[in-house]
Amino acid sequence: MNLTNRIKLSGMMFLEFxxxxxxxxxxxxxxxSNLNATGAQSASVFSTQSWGAIIAPFIIGLIADRYFNAEKILGVLHLIGAVLMYQMYSATDISVFYPYVLSYMILFMPTLALVNSVSFNQMxxxxxxxxxxxxxxxxxxxxxxxxxxFIFHWDTEAGTKDGLLKNTFLMAGIASxxxxxxxxTLPKTPPKGASGGKVKISEILGFDALKLLKDKNFAIFFVSSILICIPLAFYYQNAHxxxxxxxxxxxxxxxxxxQISEVLFLLLLPVFFSRFGFKKTILVGMLAWAVRYALFAYGNANELSFMLIIGIALHGICYxxxxxxxxxxxxxxxxxxYKSAAQGLITLATYGVGMLIGFEVAGMITDTYKAADGAFDWKMIWIIPSGIAAVVFLLFAVFFNDKDKINEPSV
Structure with missing residues (x-):
């Protein structure tokens, strides 16, 4: 890949995220703070990510992969996204905000696959x-x-009270x-399946890979992947x-x-994977979720602030x-x-079904432990997902057996 394309693709990835x-x-x-949303209403808004993940394969598989250049549909989706972001910036009520965020996530989630397609096509x-x-x-x-x-200070106590967090949508809209x-201006990425045969919905959604569930170990991994997304949703919805x-x-x-931790542990993953194998690696990831939430439950922003920082830093291991x-x-x-179908199935199970259940549970728990004066019992809100992660850890440790040798990752 030449330097010009490398710079273009790097800029695309930077802006996307x-x-x-x-x-x-x-x-x-x-x-x-701005829309006075309840835990259940927040759960509905965060669940739009899951609906976007569920609908995304149709946009990619039925449209982008067959009829249009990936870079062109990427451009169109982000231009529409900019308009939707401005509407979210202007919204003052959750009932007005929700349709815009749902529309936005249905359009945004496919772009995560599109930027990968544009990149891989040049490599x-x-x-x-x-x-x-x-x-x-x-x-x-x-x-x-x-x-x-550190530059705009929108998330300070004063900034939050003054409603400055709505400016985040304006910033995202401009970037979009x-x-x-x-x-x-990105390198051309023509559709792969324009001259292909009949479209199979089961192939697009990864359902062809359901045959893999006949393997007991893969079935345990599959169920565990859905279950671990329940505590994961608590982090997205409640951490900030x-x-x-x-x-x-x-x-x-x-x-x-x-995110810094994520980069560092991604580099360490192949070493850990080759030395300890898949089961121990994934168990460490599950245990990290339980430990992180326990740290959140018992830490504070004063003398125990280091516990909160460690909890944040564990994200690399968790993810x-x-x-x-x-x-x-x-x-x-x-x-x-079944490689493509299997990855599609796991994505649908985790970011789709698992996170959808997780956001619903997180919203319900948050509302349950919110007092009449608006204060939250954060200890209980974090202990519950910590317990769920610990149970998934134990189930996986007991029932999963990784006797089969699998390919090690390369860096």
Whole structure:
């Protein structure tokens, strides 16, 4: 890949995740402070990510992969996204806000696959080249958090009270407009299946890979993947409101420690994977979720603030050791025939079904432990997902057997 394309693709990845990080991290706090949303209403808004993940394969499989260049549909989706972001910025009521965020996530989630398609199309050796491009996405997410906390100060106690968090949607909208226009300058990525045969919905959604569930170990992994997404949803929905509520300074900026950790542990994953195997690696990931939430439950923003920081920093282990190693395991079990279908099925199960259940549970628990004066019993709100993660850890430890040798990841 030439230098010009490398720079273009790096810029695309930076903007893609800058947009997401600009508003999604602070969304829970915004909903509570600006729109007075209940836990159930916040759960409905966060669930739009899951609906987007469920609908995304249809947009990619039925439209992008067959009729239009990936970079062009990426541009169109982000231009429409910019308009929707402005509507979210202007909304003053949850009933007005919800249809816009639902529409936005249905359009945004497919772009995560599209930026990968545009990137892979230019690469001769994706295993070596992709990580260098993808890391700019993580840098974009980090940059958004640092801007919100340390440059604009929208997430301070005073800024939150003054309703400044709505500006995150304006920032995301401007970035979306820029990426929308920028996308039309990206390397051409023509549709792969324009001359193909009949479209199979089961193939698009990954249902062809359901045959893999006949393997007892894969079935246990599959169910565990759905269950572990229940505690995961608590982090997305409640972490920022929690850190803001307990008085942590610059919570958005400090949450970028999680993304920095993600990069570091991604580099360590192949070493851990090859030395300890899949089962131990994924168990460490599950245990990290339980430990992280216990730290949140018993830490505070004063003398025990280090517990909250460690909890944030565990994100790399939580995400990489479970989700990335899970993708590697799925790839090795599927074989050439079902590789794409299997990854689609796992994505649908986790970000679709698992997170959908998780956001619903997180909203219900948050409402249950909210007092009449508006105060939250954060200890209980975090102990419950910690307990769920611990139960999933035990079930997986007892019932999963990784006798089969699987392919090790390469860096």
């Amino acid at each position: 800058f947009i997401w990080g600009s508003w999604f991290v602070t969304l829970g706090t915004f909903l509570g 001769k050796d994706p295993e070596k080249e992709f990580s260098v491009i993808r890391v700019f996405g993580t840098l974009g997410w980090i940059a958004a958090g640092l801007l919100i906390s 407009l820029v990426l929308g226009l920028y996308s039309f 409101p929690f850190l803001s509520n307990v008085g942590m300074d610059n919570p958005t900026g400090k949450m970028t420690i999680g 990489d050791f479970f989700f990335v190693s899970g993708q590697i395991y799925t790839n090795s079990k599927a074989g050439d025939q």
